[in-house]
Amino acid sequence: MQYGYFHDEKREYVITNPKTPVKWINYIGTLVFGGFVDHTGGALICAQDPALNRITKYIAQMPASDFRGETLYLRTLSPIPSPHQGEGRRGEGDYRLFSPYLVPTLDPYDLYECHVGLGYTRIVSEFYGIRTEATIFVPLDERRVIRDIKITNISDAPVQVDAIPVVEYTHPDSLKQLTNADWVPQTMVSKIVKEASGCKILIQYPFMLRDIRVNYFTSNAPVSSFDSDRKKFLGDNEYGTWARPLGLLGHPEIRRAERGASLSHEPETLRREAAQGDRTELNNSEALRGDNIAALMHHLGVLEPSETKRIITQLGQEENVEKALPRIQYFRDEHNVERAFEELAQFWDRYLGKLQVETPDEAMNCMLNAHNPRQCHTTKNWSRYLSLYQLGYGARGIGFRDSSQDVMGVLAQMPQEAKTLIKQLLCVQKRNGSAMHQFNPLTLAASEGDSLEREDLPHYYSDDHLWIILAVCAYLKETGDTALLDQVIPYYEKDKNKQPLESDTVLDHLQRAVEFTRQDVGAHGLPLLGFADWNDTVNLRKGAESLFTANLYGKSLLEMIDLARHLSDTASAEKYAAYYAEMKEHVNQCAWDGEWYIRYFDWDGTLLGSHTNDKGQIYINGQSWPVISGFAEPSRARQALDSLRARLNTRNGIKISAPGFNGFDPKCGGITTYPPGAKENGGIFLHTNPWVMIAEALLGNGDRAFEYYRQINPAVKNNCIDEYECEPYVYAQNILGDEHPQFGLARNSWLSGTASWTYQAGTQYILGIRPTFNGLMIDPCIPRVWDGFRAKREWRGAMYHITVENPNHICKGVKSVQVDGQAIEGNIIPILNGGMHQVYVVMGA
Numbered sequence: 001m002q003y004g005y006f007h008d009e010k011r012e013y014v015i016t017n018p019k020t021p022v023k024w025i026n027y028i029g030t031l032v033f034g035g036f037v038d039h040t041g042g043a044l045i046c047a048q049d050p051a052l053n054r055i056t057k058y059i060a061q062m063p064a065s066d067f068r069g070e071t072l073y074l075r076t077l078s079p080i081p082s083p084h085q086g087e088g089r090r091g092e093g094d095y096r097l098f099s100p101y102l103v104p105t106l107d108p109y110d111l112y113e114c115h116v117g118l119g120y121t122r123i124v125s126e127f128y129g130i131r132t133e134a135t136i137f138v139p140l141d142e143r144r145v146i147r148d149i150k151i152t153n154i155s156d157a158p159v160q161v162d163a164i165p166v167v168e169y170t171h172p173d174s175l176k177q178l179t180n181a182d183w184v185p186q187t188m189v190s191k192i193v194k195e196a197s198g199c200k201i202l203i204q205y206p207f208m209l210r211d212i213r214v215n216y217f218t219s220n221a222p223v224s225s226f227d228s229d230r231k232k233f234l235g236d237n238e239y240g241t242w243a244r245p246l247g248l249l250g251h252p253e254i255r256r257a258e259r260g261a262s263l264s265h266e267p268e269t270l271r272r273e274a275a276q277g278d279r280t281e282l283n284n285s286e287a288l289r290g291d292n293i294a295a296l297m298h299h300l301g302v303l304e305p306s307e308t309k310r311i312i313t314q315l316g317q318e319e320n321v322e323k324a325l326p327r328i329q330y331f332r333d334e335h336n337v338e339r340a341f342e343e344l345a346q347f348w349d350r351y352l353g354k355l356q357v358e359t360p361d362e363a364m365n366c367m368l369n370a371h372n373p374r375q376c377h378t379t380k381n382w383s384r385y386l387s388l389y390q391l392g393y394g395a396r397g398i399g400f401r402d403s404s405q406d407v408m409g410v411l412a413q414m415p416q417e418a419k420t421l422i423k424q425l426l427c428v429q430k431r432n433g434s435a436m437h438q439f440n441p442l443t444l445a446a447s448e449g450d451s452l453e454r455e456d457l458p459h460y461y462s463d464d465h466l467w468i469i470l471a472v473c474a475y476l477k478e479t480g481d482t483a484l485l486d487q488v489i490p491y492y493e494k495d496k497n498k499q500p501l502e503s504d505t506v507l508d509h510l511q512r513a514v515e516f517t518r519q520d521v522g523a524h525g526l527p528l529l530g531f532a533d534w535n536d537t538v539n540l541r542k543g544a545e546s547l548f549t550a551n552l553y554g555k556s557l558l559e560m561i562d563l564a565r566h567l568s569d570t571a572s573a574e575k576y577a578a579y580y581a582e583m584k585e586h587v588n589q590c591a592w593d594g595e596w597y598i599r600y601f602d603w604d605g606t607l608l609g610s611h612t613n614d615k616g617q618i619y620i621n622g623q624s625w626p627v628i629s630g631f632a633e634p635s636r637a638r639q640a641l642d643s644l645r646a647r648l649n650t651r652n653g654i655k656i657s658a659p660g661f662n663g664f665d666p667k668c669g670g671i672t673t674y675p676p677g678a679k680e681n682g683g684i685f686l687h688t689n690p691w692v693m694i695a696e697a698l699l700g701n702g703d704r705a706f707e708y709y710r711q712i713n714p715a716v717k718n719n720c721i722d723e724y725e726c727e728p729y730v731y732a733q734n735i736l737g738d739e740h741p742q743f744g745l746a747r748n749s750w751l752s753g754t755a756s757w758t759y760q761a762g763t764q765y766i767l768g769i770r771p772t773f774n775g776l777m778i779d780p781c782i783p784r785v786w787d788g789f790r791a792k793r794e795w796r797g798a799m800y801h802i803t804v805e806n807p808n809h810i811c812k813g814v815k816s817v818q819v820d821g822q823a824i825e826g827n828i829i830p831i832l833n834g835g836m837h838q839v840y841v842v843m844g845a
């Protein structure tokens with residue numbers, strides 16, 4: 001079953017059935033201000049940090065039908081007099097209340113479309129003869145969410161319409177909101193600011209931030225009443241519900257009484273509410289404590305058939321309301337909102353314009369031209385910090401290894417932002433060269449992550465610091481900005497006054513990263529595992545060694561050698577080549593299991609990832625990474641990847657390992673907390689799949705590289721969503737493996753290293769367009785059936801229009817390259833100073 005379709009021209013995915021198996025979301029804004037909107041209008045918004053400055057209360061675990069963070073109610077009243085009402089009198093009896101976002105009222109709809117766009121979501125719906133189009137976005141560099149809402153009467157009779165947008169706030173300390181029901185509610189305050197124009201601004205803050213920063217919610221139309229106390233809005237001590245808020249409908253008992261029935265009971269609250277008369281207006285509650293909301297009543301008047309009314313709401317944050325006012329006024333003007341929306345579109349045109357492809361595979365084009373680089377933008381912003389699955393509470397922040405890899409997915413598009421993030425990451429590297437595992441983006445305070453949960457195990461991850469070498473070298477190859485290497489950056493350790501104990505150049509940071517791993521080896525001369533390597537969940541005792549880290553170290557050394565040569569530093573190049581040879585020997589001497597590479601040595605020398613094991617006999621990363629590092633000689637490389645294919649490949653992707661552990665075993669750690677087939681325990685952990693594509697491409701097998709690419713392409717899953725469940729427009733982190741009864745079910749969409757690595761695998765290894773220090777390499781490794789492909793790539797200020805032809809139907813090999821009609825030697829296009837260039841590549845032996 002399909003729930004929607006790709007609209008490639010608009011670079012949208014359009015959801016047409018709102019009852020998707022799980023919420024499908026879209027990101028708006030950036031980490032500075034933004035968050036995500038789900039396809040039924042719910043929104044999780046924060047500024048700079050979801051843990052410490054969260055704005056809306058969005059509880060991801062609640063049922064899909066629940067109110068989450070924000071919604072819009074429409075209330076219609078037919079002006080035709082009814083027997084119960086005097087003419088023109090608003091009486092709750094004849095109100096019809098519904099949400100054009102479906103949730104939380106769940107009315108039957110005639111049309112529902114959620115357009116998932118680049119940095120915006122547009123919900124278009126038709127209920128009861130009312131068409132609503134709500135465009136939700138954060139304008140570039142603004143600290144506000146705009147909802148531009150157009151309401152049209154598509155029936156053939158006039159109808160009176162009220163529009164009531166509602167937001168629910170959280171305490172900015174998002175975890176406290178959930179864990180402290182004493183302090184939090186005593187501090188939450190909302191106030192109304194009334195303007196001469198009739199517009200109103202509801203401001204909200206926890207008491208201690210009153211003079212520092214406030215949230216606000218406002219619109220561009222007169223507001224006749226409001227509520228900011230949830231209790232008042234829902235009514236009847238919150239026995240009114242989000243689906244039927246009594247603030248908008250009146251109490252059923254009162255309605256009955258008005259029609260002459262006697263009240264079955266008459267509690268004080270009812271009498272008070274009754275005294276307020278009909279439900280034309282909200283209660284004008286300024287919350288002095290408790291659960292704070294912002295509900296604004298707009299009477300839009302009578303809409304004649306075909307007539308449209310428009311309101312624009314803003315949810316933002318500023319130091320105080322005076323400071324916020326000028327920009328609030330600016331965005332009340334619909335032309336300025338339209339301009340901001342166009343600027344957003346231009347941003348994405350520029351962003352995506354850096355690299356566009358035309359291959360014979362539609363689903364690949366769809367992902368590489370829009371959704372995949374877009375997801376890379378999201379992971380660059382949010383690391384693993386805020387999604388439907390990564391909830392952004394508490395200490396978890398920007399992951400060192402995660403963001404180092406994310407950076408590599410945005411280099412062509414936003415090198416400056418990538419550099420800023422690289423520098424932040426280097427600030428949490430330690431003097432010994434290892435790195436803190438994660439840091440909070442607002443405070444830059446770092447921590448050792450989950451390793452702190454186990455006192456008996458080491459408190460560092462053996463791979464973290466090595467990823468930054470890959471990120472920095474990729475940045476240098478993209479930009480040529482070697483000046484970065486000389487920038488001085490502090491190491492993480494601080495003195496009593498919070499001043500860094502030591503600072504040194506970026507190059508020094510990279511060198512220390514290498515030296516840390518070189519020194520930190522175990523009995524077989526392989527890197528010690530630390531708390532874990534890339535696979536967070538294999539937590540072995542102190543003394544265990546990691547083959548993954550050995551290979552990542554090998555790949556890092558290849559990069560350091562390349563860099564040293566580029567800097568004409570022969571001595572360093574030789575030194576690193578010697579380190580490389582040393583580790584290569586250790587790996588090949590002790591880690592070949594006969595048909596594949598093992599994955600770990602436990603502290604006592606026991607093998608993991610060997611045919612001698614009962615469970616976890618073979619691991620994916622154990623095979624792809626010796627190819628990426630170049631440690632595996634050709635015959636072992638081929639055999640390792642063939643064993644992987646035979647034992648781990650499925651139609652939904654390659655599993656991380658097999659067979660899965662079946663029962664909790666503290667000696668192996670987190671991996672055994674999952675049933676077989678789930679996540680790191682034999683699931684299809686997608687982040688690892690592009691590494692196999694890259695390994696196959698390095699070995700020249702374009703058919704397999706592409707087959708592995710296609711079998712995890714979410715766009716291809718659009719036809720089997722009932723199995724897959726997650727958004728078809730972004731990569732998920734994991735799919736349940738074939739040992740699990742729900743094989744094929746995806747989870748943890750959006751924030752995954754799969755985005756960056758599949759983008760790299762697709763563009764740099766399958767299409768083979770890869771920056772080097774000396775020029776842009778074109779080294780495709782494609783399915784042999786392809787006749788070729790075209791691509792447009794901006795690199796170092798020049799635009800390359802690349803045509804690749806594959807007349808002999810081979811997977812890999814470049815016979816000739818012409819640049820602007822001139823043949824060049826080899827397949828590296830020299831650095832050209834600006835301009836537009838035609839590159840013509842013919843594949844062949």
Ligand code: GLC
Pocket residue numbers: 384399401402533534535536537680733752753
């Ligand atoms: C999660 C973590 C990542 C880790 C992976 C495998 O995606 O964010 O850091 O490498 O799981 O355990």
